[in-house]
Amino acid sequence: MPELSPQDWQAIAVTLKLCALTTAILLVLATPLAWWLAHRQSPSRTVVQALVALPLVLPPTVLGFYLLIALGPRGPVGQTLEAMGLTHLAFSFEGILVASVIYSLPFAVQPLLEAFRHLGARPVEVAASLGAGPLDRLFTVILPLCRGGFIVAATLTFAHTLGEFGVILMLGGSIPGETQVLSVLIYDYAEAMDYAAAHRLSLGLLIFAFVVLVTVYSFNRRFDGVRP
């Protein structure tokens, strides 16, 4: 294994922090959203579903461009934050975290939606009729029964954030220790024609991505077997 430079380690730390925080935030946000999508039949459901899936279709540049405008010092969100005495979010870690949450949203919602549909409304209704409160139902019925869905959602979100590039490049620039994630650092190495450095990080990511996917698929199979 070739030696990693301090800059590599810094990018690895930023990347892991971004992936972990994005995953944690998205699991919290996507659970109620996926539940709502799985059980609601209102016309607004289609619109929400389309909004959730938008990042799958849009080029990252479109998302990056609008986020830069919105979160920057002259944008509505950035200006509101500045008016509150905070700083705007362009070219900051918080900014790329917001972007990652939006960008990976479909990867968290989709597996959960699938799992909740499989589960159906019945187990939860039974639990409610036996006197279980909403939180109780979440932790003792939904979470254990949809464990596979949660694991797949978390893994895919983590992995997709790891592979994020265009949005971060546009919104975050390439600031070491702040917004320079692995994918951006690899681009930077390639631009500097430092192919050895680009190669050692690329190979690492390639292997990691493969392992993640093998994990996801093996979980998928295991839980397929125990589904009702």
Add this chain to the structure above:
Amino acid sequence: MRSPLTMRLALLFGLLVLAFPGHALTIAAASSLRQVMPELEAAFEQQHPDTPIRVIHGASGKLATQILNGAPYDLFLSADDTYPRRLAEQGAGATEPEPYAVGRLALWQGDPQRPALMPEELAGSDIHKIAIAQPRHAPYGLRAREVLQALDLWQLLQPRLVYGENIGQTAGMVESGAADAGLIAWSLTFTPGLSGRPYTLIDQRLHSPLTMAMVITREGADLPDARRFHDFMLSTEAQAILVRYGFEAPTRN
């Protein structure tokens, strides 16, 4: 599934958050400075060992746009004087643009076996792809277009041109063999391991001068280190390093 994994992740964030240092001097530098920058940094750090520096490279136009959009760069080393002037005009600069070097264009080829080309020979039939940087936001790209226009080759070579996002990527296109030749910054031919590649220095009269200027941004206005690096760039030591990497001294008026 929740508790142990979540707790371990929480611990990981904690450690990562602690690992990040405070404010460092952040320099946005033109891509043409990629090879020389590490040496300039090392020389500066010898004089000011307590100043952590981080450098972000990119096309000057892109870096200027990022600064206008609130990027936290303290000092902007541009590849021309247009973008620093634009920042100053829009209130994003804290100092007047100061020239620190003059850049030179080189016609570069990836194949070390071939003789160096003259720009007039680009029309030759064995040159299939010619790389230049995007003229819209890369100063070296704009000058490359001027050179081809001055030689009356711009229209003729249109179908063979490929565009790099910045001059570093453009050089990469030539280096990898994706393009047969490219008009790049002379300074990038000093990339370690690539010094044997044939190149021809372009006559400066064929393009408007690449007067490279720097400006301290509003972000860096109160940062003494920004001023120190700014002044260091004009020192005899920094100027000597720049000359060794294919830049010329700016003309003083």
